[in-house]
Amino acid sequence: MASSSRLFLFAxxxxxxxxxxxxxxxxxxxxxxxxxxxxxxxxxVNYLAKTFHNGLISIVHLDLIPYGNAHHGEDECLLNxxxxxxxxxxxxxxxxFAFINxxxxxxxxxTHQDPYSEWGKCFSINETSKLDPKPVLDCSTNGTGHxxxxxxxxxxxxxxxxxxxVPWILINGKPLESEYDEFQVAVCKAYKGNNRPKVCxxxxxxxxxxxxxxxxxxxxxxxxxxxxxxxxxxxKEMVD
Numbered sequence: 415m416a417s418s419s420r421l422f423l424f425a426x427x428x429x430x431x432x433x434x435x436x437x438x439x440x441x442x443x444x445x446x447x448x449x450x451x452x453x454x455x456x457x458x459v460n461y462l463a464k465t466f467h468n469g470l471i472s473i474v475h476l477d478l479i480p481y482g483n484a485h486h487g488e489d490e491c492l493l494n495x496x497x498x499x500x501x502x503x504x505x506x507x508x509x510x511f512a513f514i515n516x517x518x519x520x521x522x523x524x525t526h527q528d529p530y531s532e533w534g535k536c537f538s539i540n541e542t543s544k545l546d547p548k549p550v551l552d553c554s555t556n557g558t559g560h561x562x563x564x565x566x567x568x569x570x571x572x573x574x575x576x577x578x579x580v581p582w583i584l585i586n587g588k589p590l591e592s593e594y595d596e597f598q599v600a601v602c603k604a605y606k607g608n609n610r611p612k613v614c615x616x617x618x619x620x621x622x623x624x625x626x627x628x629x630x631x632x633x634x635x636x637x638x639x640x641x642x643x644x645x646x647x648x649x650k651e652m653v654d
Contacts, residue, residue, distance in 0.1 A: 439607030
């Protein structure tokens with residue numbers, strides 16, 4: 415009887431241990447960014463979004479932290495709050511990331527002469543997936559969004575080492591040391607689990623030397639000043 419009890423306890427602990435390993439094996443990715451920063455938008459739209467299509471997101475625990483001191487005007491404060499609200503209202507990563515990716519696409523395309531109408535279109539990502547804007551808009555105006563924004567600010571201010579620019583990318587708690595062209599490579603290297611996605615072995619797909627990069631010629635564009643940055647410039651906006 416005692417032997418059976420010990421066997422049952424051992425099996426239970428083994429099951430719990432296996433479950434914990436499966437969860438913990440995911441790579442933690444924390445992205446600190448400003449919603450209207452051109453470099454943040456570039457990273458989200460042209461790099462991070464790819465992980466949802468090539469399967470890399472399956473090994474990633476992604477946390478998005480939009481915050482900043484309105485380098486790009488009052489619209490940025492509003493958009494930071496709106497994105498924080500979207501994550502709160504729609505906890506499903508696929509849902510809120512699709513919405514945020516749409517907002518950042520508007521930013522990167524510089525359709526900011528009338529951004530409100532463009533942002534509104536992001537609630538209808540496609541004909542079959544229309545999101546109810548009311549919960550997000552209510553959150554943005556009833557104080558909840560402000561509280562979420564303050565929490566993101568506390569997280570940002572508590573970073574050690576401190577944030578030096580955006581996008582600021584942490585992989586398993588450590589800042590990404592290379593250019594974010596190498597983001598996917600870094601995630602693959604950090605993954606220690608047994609469910610390695612095929613893309614991690616396809617160096618052609620995750621290499622920083624891509625046709626898209628060649629077409630962009632490594633040029634960044636400032637959202638307000640529209641000053642082109644040279645190819646060798648660090649693709650990160652420095653913060654005060």
